[in-house]
Amino acid sequence: MSYVPHSDADHRAMLAAIGVASVRELFSDIPAAIVRDGPLDLPEALSEWEAIRLVAGHASRNPELACFAGGGIYDHHVPVAADHLIRRSEFYTAYTPYQPEVSQGTLQAIYEFQTMICELTGMDVANASMYDGATATAEAVLMAISATRRRQVVLAGHLHPYYRRVINTYTQGLDIELRMAGADREGVVDPGGLEEVGGETACIVVQSPNFLGLIEDVEPLADRAHEAGALLVCVVADPVSLALIRSPGEQGADIAAGEGQPFGNTPSFGGPVVGLFAAREKFVRKMPGRIVGATEDTEGRRGYVLTLQTREQQIRREKATSNICTNQGLNALAATIHLALIGREGLRQVAETSAQHAHYAASRIVELDGYELLHPGSPFVREFAVRTPGDPDAIVRRGLESGLLAGVSLSRFPELGAPDALLLAFTEKRTREEIDLLIDVLRRG
């Protein structure tokens, strides 16, 4: 079925008003050689219930698992009220607020989102969101290059391997040098060891907690960057951690980039999620993406508009700070509502419960034969890597049989040099029974 509403009578009346005999006449600008004679090779139309049956059939081939995988996407509970509210037509069938007088709902929600992201990251200004954590990080690198007019970027320690790849993609056409600075034996960055940083360095990029779940000491890295005249980009792939560890802003970061998925958004196979981008106020005119500001209407009432638009592509074209046009509006709204519902204290409880689950599991796992923490000397929040006695991919496969997603096999990432390790993440949703089942799966090796 199509969603075309015209009756035959409408159709005829409209053609008459236009002054053509057939709809095909309206396509006469298209050369005959490329107008199709017959239909496309597409399946026949389905009714709504046929479509539901088909699509639900696809969905049923993805088994529901108790999820111990993280790596930038976490299986937290999304309050029902958050999803209920983003299903309001007023929000999801609107577009970018080009006419602010009839878009105050969207605009105010973005202003609230910006406020919450500033509070969480300890930064002064945040934008309306980016596509995801990886692209937010790539944009942070580009902004640091533009702000410092330098061309070298130091990617330090265990930055998410996919984020690193996206940075590579985003910078491949530009004259930018990416230098990798490895982690030390404890799995974290040694600020004394960053010989790569120098007078050409635009920024140091460091993720905390890093891809292995370990907490980085960001402050000395920020000092190191600032001594060299460079910026510090702090990547937050797990924003729930911000309830428990010092924020990027408190540790001297200039830009915070990251992923906001755990707030209001389901894993959804990795998208749509919501990229976070925040910075010190002095960089606000260098920022990518939409920014909402408060102002007044002609009667002095408070209202919101898109602001600083001269940074953006629709005005600045090839000189814009980024090519991004929209944001992940509805995902940012979901994040905002989720955070409003649970508040500071609720977020802290989620983070603490998740961390307790992780630490309980770690204490049990190290008692198993052949298992040890990959980096026992470094603290973690709710995610950690363990060496396994056998093939981690086989363990993950065995987990499926027990209804578990038993972590992420690090054999996926040759660059980490830990092909025998599993990365395990915990949320408030995991029950004691599920954790014990995980231990059991691991014990069987």
Next chain:
Amino acid sequence: MPEHEVVRHYTEISLKNHHVDRALYPLGSCTMKYNPKVNEQMARLSGFAGLHPFAPAEAAQGALGLMHELGELLCEVAGMDSISLQPAAGAQGELTGVLLMRAYHRARGDEGRRRVLIPDSAHGTNPATVALAGFEVVELRSNEAGRLDLDSLRSVLDADVAGLMLTNPNTLGVFESEILEISELVHGSGGLMYMDGANLNALMGIARPGDMGYDIVHLNLHKTFSTPHGGGGPGAGPVAVKARLAPFLPTPGLKKEGESYALDWDRPESIGKIHGFYGNFGVLVRAYTYLRMLGRDGVRETAEAAVLNNAYMSARLEERFPLPYGRGMHESVYSGAELKRRTGVKTLDVAKRLLDYGFHAPTIYFPLIVSEALMTEPTETETREELDRYADALIAIADEAEHDPELVTGAPHATPVTRLDEGRAGRRLDVRWSFDNDA
């Protein structure tokens, strides 16, 4: 906060939004069509919403299979051979496409191609993307018919040119009827043809980018394929290509082995990853549901009705709001220049007054080559009655401009707030609530 207080707060602010489910939302090139409700439910099925991106392929067969099939359907609509579903939005599709151009030329040892051609009617993301990908922008003139000027094209085509980015129909809604000659010229000089698929709603089922000579096209699932705009995202901007560009598509791709599906990371010539995972999967589920429900005939009927609706709207309006470049296909760009000259009422004022009548305004002051532009796209899902209501409103506003211009220049009057001081927002920057204010 108590749950019901949060629900009330967001319900209250939501009521200040105009949206498609309320009335016409004719933003040109944005294709604000109806968003079918079934799509929302499908994306929320627990097998999709709960699926972790690191689930091994054997636990994600439903998702991978759906993506694979959607890719094939979209390739058929676009007339292309291969596709990446990874780009998260149109602008990201553009970046992917221009990086593909770069990778293609480099693989052939043809690294001197530093320039990308863009017509002066193009959307701002086109030049911004070209710069981000490390190319130089060369802007091409449009001719009096609003089409790419072939002489202007010939004069710049040389061994420096990596390719041409050309929206078709272009942002005036005008089909580039010399597209076959254009493709031949660009290919003849060794360049590639890139189509910004923003306006595919005018063509699908009738003519295909691949048959026009395009090598690369990005599709906007949030426009042509009915997924909701969400107040500014999430969208999805898959990129479809001819076979010679397939090796360069982003990693991971998708592969089918027998009856099972897997991510394909083995693409040594790929431009790399463009999204943190595999793209906006939830948006892909919606577009897949839509395409399967439209089916073979619905795809074509959609384009036909989109063009019919626009032609009808133009027939109703063109006497009062002239079309400097003529009627477009799925959208038309009207000019308010004559009205402004006679009455002092600007296009901005007309747009604000439309809000009082319960409509969203069209895209205004774009494309840049039309003075006082009103770029209007009704889409296929609007009824004749709704088109008439909108046309009547615009005609009434033109009358008001003649007889009571202050009514229009002072608009909007019936909205939650009146005109907002954008200058002040930029000068006295207030982009976050300060909790010190509460103390």
